[in-house]
Amino acid sequence: MYQYSHHFRHYRKGLLLAGFAFSFLTAAQAQELKYTSGNNNWNADSLGNHRAVVTFDGMAKVARVVIPWRRRDEHPEAKRIIIQDAKTKQKITNVKTLALTREEGDICFEPTSGKGEYYIYYLPSKNEGRNNYPKGVYLAPEQTADNTWLQAVSDGMKPNTTVKELESIDTFNSFYPMEVIATAAEMQQLKLKHPGGGYMIFPEDRQFPIKMTDDLPQRWIKKGPSQSFAGEADKGEYYAFQLGIYARREMKDVQVTFGDLSAGNGKTIPAVQLNCINTNGTTYDARPFNATVNIPAGKVQALWCGIDIPENAAPGIYKGTAVLKAAGMPDMPIRLTITVTNKLAVNGGFNEPWKQTRLKWLNSTLAQDNTVIAPYTPLEMKDSVISLLGRKIGINKDGFPAQIQTFFTPEMTSLTTQPKNIFTEPVHFHFTSAATGKDLTWAHQGWQVTSHEAGKISWKAINTTTGLQMEVNAALEFDGFLDYTVKVTALEDVALKEITMHLPFDKGAARYMMGLNQKGGLRPEKIDWKWDVTHKNQDGAWIGDVNAGIQFNLRDENYVRPLNTNFYLQKPLLLPTSWGNDNKGGITIGEKGTAILVNSYSGARTMHKGEVLYYNFHLIITPFHPINTDFQWATRFYHRYHNLDSIKATGATVVNIHHGNDINPWINYPFIEWKKMKDYIDEAHNKGLKVKIYNTVRELSNHAWETFPLRSLGHEVYSSGNGGGFSWLQEHVAKDYIAAWFVPEFKDAAIINSGMNRWHNYYVEGMNWLVQNVGIDGIYLDDVAFDRVTMKRVKRVLTKDNHPGIIDLHSANQYNKSDGFINSAVLYMEHFPYLNRLWFGEYFDYEQNSPDFFLTEVSGIPFGLMGEMLQDGGNQWRGMVYGMTNRMPWTENSDPRPIWKVWDDFGMQGSKMIGYWVDSNPVQTDNPLVPATIYRKDGAVLVSIASWAPEDVAVKLNIDWKALGIDPARATITAPDIRNFQQGQVFGKDVSIPVSKNKGWLLIIK
Template identity: 30%
Template structure:
């Protein structure tokens, strides 16, 4: 923002210190602060990342001018598409004005008042305000070290990898780090490593004890998240941390403060790249205040949740209901409703599910050499692990110079994983290798996978490996029994569309010769995974990995009959909070709206019981109504307050009559709050289609509760509403519904009207005609309820009896409908929360970025080592703050007009540890008891942890799963079965 003097031409010098590359390719737009009018007489003299010089002709002088840089064309509110291009430089100056300009020093200078961001979230200062080249050179001149360290507070995450922030120039490198922590807190800090003169291959950090009057914080309480940790399977993880010359890389360090610590603690830690001198950093922590029982997790700014990256929560041997502990008897292992009996080679001889035999014969691994199959001689079987959750076995067998070792792992949910290792004593030429799964034909009724859409199993199917399709598995079975076979690549990776990350398995694929045939003969279906010919070299083992899933995993949860997704104040029992909902607006990051989530859960749990036993009267339409011509007369008493409510409050609508057809065509007649009068409509198809060829309302402002009226709906050449014999509204429309009335019903319902009598005729009504509740030659249905004895059926004077249901009673000679409110089943809340992409509003963004490609996909570049990193695309915020080394995912509009722009995550990473902890935390903090997965961004190991954590937090938990059908757009190109 500038203040300009009273002059026809003003020089503005802006030291904006911009991070974006090539600012000269982007427009600069100036506006008069007083009028909002754009200033067009502007000349760009110099535009660099460090500063710009402009000449301008103010419109209000003296006055103030807004200078907008990085202006862009905002994208639409859809989830995909162009992220919003920056406007290119635009020459708007009057040529005559421009021609008169002289040297900039001749003009009075504008004063820069301040540089503002669109919002707090868009701010660049202090960590994205660049140092100039001269300032950086001067810093290097004062500090001849190969690398420089810049300790930094957690409140100022290090964001830039390509520049030093100006605040570091002011402060200088090195020095002590002082921070304030609370007892029990996981305290986070960071150190920026600047590779000043030479590249750094890796970094190491050595911690020492912190000592103080209150005792010692041991070195073991420290961790550097960038260098070591625990992966998603609970295995130790180490990572290299290189830094390219001229680059800046943050190291995030955490220390677990003991709950009894108090006062000042001092010590050091040392950072050392290999081959370079170590640098010591002095650390002082002042500890005080209340104990943080949650280590600080309730305050996102503390960054204490970074320790969740190393969590092992849920990695244990617990068996959660309804699953049961594994039982072993000889070579058989039993899990919930299923059993596997292992044979002499370590493969299943028998598989049963719900008492049905899945296998028609034992499963076999057959090796063919010299034109014949080799015969395995079974060796020893060892049980290497046996718990309630897991049974692991190793079996060996030999055959003519080959040793076969089959390692199996059966888990409590019916998953059986195998690694079959072939090791030759000498060089062996193989004609082929077959893994044959002989299935009971009666069980293998359906098939899904190996490139086939789910459905009936064909008598023959052939499949081969394709690196562009992750369809290397298939399920065979029916509702009572079945099995999935998955052929597993050589390395573990979560791949849902292709196999490029893991590559095709050398064992199974065998340079494109491998595949799988499914054939049927008699009562047996054989699944034959083959490899083709190959040569095995002496002493070189070859692993074949595969997995069986024995289905069904568990009985259907009987509670699902009570799950109704919708308004908990109505019939809904489960509220689904989707991504972008007000309580959950940020993509896969629900931690920024915890109060809103908690309030919603509390409101759902406090919702009144749902309405049940709603009174209703139903007649068959066929024979009781002519849809082409006729009229309906209802003698009714008003049982509601017509003055209550306000427009668009649909709960005040009062039902009366509807004709409903099996194809969901409908004719309706009811009182509408927007009209404050009777309304009618004809609908074609389901309500969601919103197809109403005719709909109109009338106005009865003088109605009062207790009034009695004759309500008439007439149809023929026009559709009309009459009140007490007088025309209230009409529309040109021929007849009503056009489909046959077979199976259609006439329905009278709603507590708003008490019915004195119903009459339906086959002639349209004529205004002013007298209508009596008695039958004549045109009457199709007449029911005055005079003969009703309180039973389930009425006794009409003409027509088919009506069927009463729910709460119905006689009040003052009229039939009145009511309802009973009873306590419904427990109500819950499901939340959209998964792993696949992550909001750019994530509080830990910069710490996660410091991990390189561990958590986020980087587009194949390393921002910390590659000398020239091309800028990435997507929404403007991503381009301005992340700059490079990310992959845009999708975006969603927020309530404040901003966009949440997510970026893609890796298939498996330590973020999954964070995710599991986050699920536990959000359930505990808000009361959410259900999870909605819109696609799954993790493997079965994470899913087991998710289920365990949810079960421990709330035994009544739910997991709902949704996935795209790969034979429907936009996923149809993939043609895969979900792993």
């Protein structure tokens, strides 16, 4: 009958497993009440996750039972009761509820089979939402009883039915013991028994995570408050425990301080080895983390504490004191007694996460160093010019870029010595006086380098003008990320007509654009954009050509990364005080002289003496590196958990393991079935295949061991929201969260992450653990909720010790209302330097958009990447113009294997891609709506042409035979036979080639 779930089966002695008895007396009845867990014995989708198993004595025609269920949910009277005959499994219709409260249910029913067992289901619900975004709705009470039967029921009859057990559908759904509430009478007795102080402390073992904030568990009533805690830990283990705080009156600025732990032999564990994760730690970007914990009156707060037991700690009993402090309240000492065993914990105890050992990871600084990541090269600085892979930045005397150059060939497959300028003049600000209408003149003191590392160079400049000081702090990183903090301080009251920043793009580096309400494509002649953070996740854009470009973003000191992927409107951008200026600010883009001027303005304002504004911005210089076309041809993803022999037979080389399967069941928490995953990966490696897994941080499975410790952190990790969703979330998390993706097969219900927080430290450590212990070859990212700081750290741990560290990113098209009309490539460009491939993606229209949309938003080529298609299988003819196919085994009618075969037969390895966007492409068509890309090698060329013409057309090839190095007299043009793509034939060199609407050809010239 009992199923020991993964949350319980590893616990040590002392854990009360499902099925163990727990006794107490109620006013209604004296009995031993058992909390048990079934093995999915009933249909939870219609009956709910909880039932009382009751036994009727058979001495009357009406059964009455009082169930002391001690429910944590609100308003039980508003939820339906369903009673079932245990023998026949038939629903009993004659039911009368006398009272339904959180403490107990008093129910009468007709015992249709007489003496025996009956099931009373008390949280039945139904799903009114989408399959993967359920909206669990609890059924309202219904009147099904016959009126004659109802009238015959006497409210004064005595209970004649006993509760045998309270049963949950499985152990994961059990309320026992930490969600079994104390009664009002018990709470009153507790307060009378412990009248002193404004709060009570209930130290609690790690195996019983505190889950409720509005109620005390009945377990605490039996234990009582205490000022001592004892536990047992191994050497080298991170030992976690809880201090449960019940605030009788409001508590502010709650802190825990620790003293040394000392053993009788004089050995100590210093206080620095102890911490409370709720109040102190390290942020995801390696800054000190300090949080203020306030506890409203009548609420419960879990404070999770940890002891980092040294590996060389001498075995013994260590004693010390923790002190709980709260503003305006007496300090309360808690005696700690920790027995350190002679056993050395394996890997710091991290291999046993059910012990909450991995909470240490929340404060990790792993891979935070600025070491250069391949293929990038160390930064080099000479005079005022900084060089990095394929790019150079000259710094002007005011600290802003004087010029930015790139050195990528138009083909994007190599570097050149010929620079391409991005700007026509230095980047600069204009501060216009309201009094004179003229720009203020700035004095510059020059700039000074503040730090110089291989991966990052930082500098500072001070600029002054009448009444204002501008402090510029900037940093360039090895991947081309250029970050500016621009602090403007008013030295006196200054009235300004306008403040603008100018990015004067060279026209040759401003052919394309995406962002600021523009889908990717050719840059419009004019842009006039205004801030609208409530509805639009827009604070910048990318402008550039294939081999030179800049993404710019405008921010201030209060910037917080918003939610994305359907959730933007629930946590949008904050309007920058500086750039936004109460919605006076905006951006115009258009031709001015020889430049394409990006004019970021903020409108009129008066700065009062001492006032500070931050006009922060960053520039991301593209491309990031040359395209690795050989990786594209050789690395073929199979995106499904499947038999490895079958996968290898397809020609795929890398298996992507999504979540929602036997070896990776829980979304973004691939740690529970890791042994199965390792066995699969080991087998794959033996067969010459690589394996990557789905793992990101946008949302987190409710099966995570750390769910409730993370909930104790308030909104640091989990976003605030309206709750709802799958029944488990409503019954155990209760409220104040956003329900996310749900997998019905595994009943895996995720909760939305709040954004940038310490869970990213855990994520990096988790990736490292997976590489070292499971052998993953990389990760598949399905939209991303972290920034480039975390991405760099992840890439470092994935590629450590020569692991391949392959990362591909999928995005659904974010250009819609729910996502705030942001282009996916703009949203994720800061991550592109560390990706190996794009998969853009769901809701991308491969039929109705232009070639320039493909190039900028889908292909990745202007950034040094290549991609694949997804929605409806993509358009395989158009895809090949960018070297893209569909991904196995996504869509049957767009199977990429026929094209893979062409790649292999032609010999794509070592070929040079020259796209239609390259003016010197030796093969072009006579119709601009039918572009051609070639893949060239000695003596042969594979030509891909695809049509964006509105109807069937015929085109001729314009071929520069000399540039190809092929003798036209001996050349042949052959269309190989490709299943579901084209019928094989030979074309004459001067004939017109028919091209069907939305289709194309693959031609071999040799």
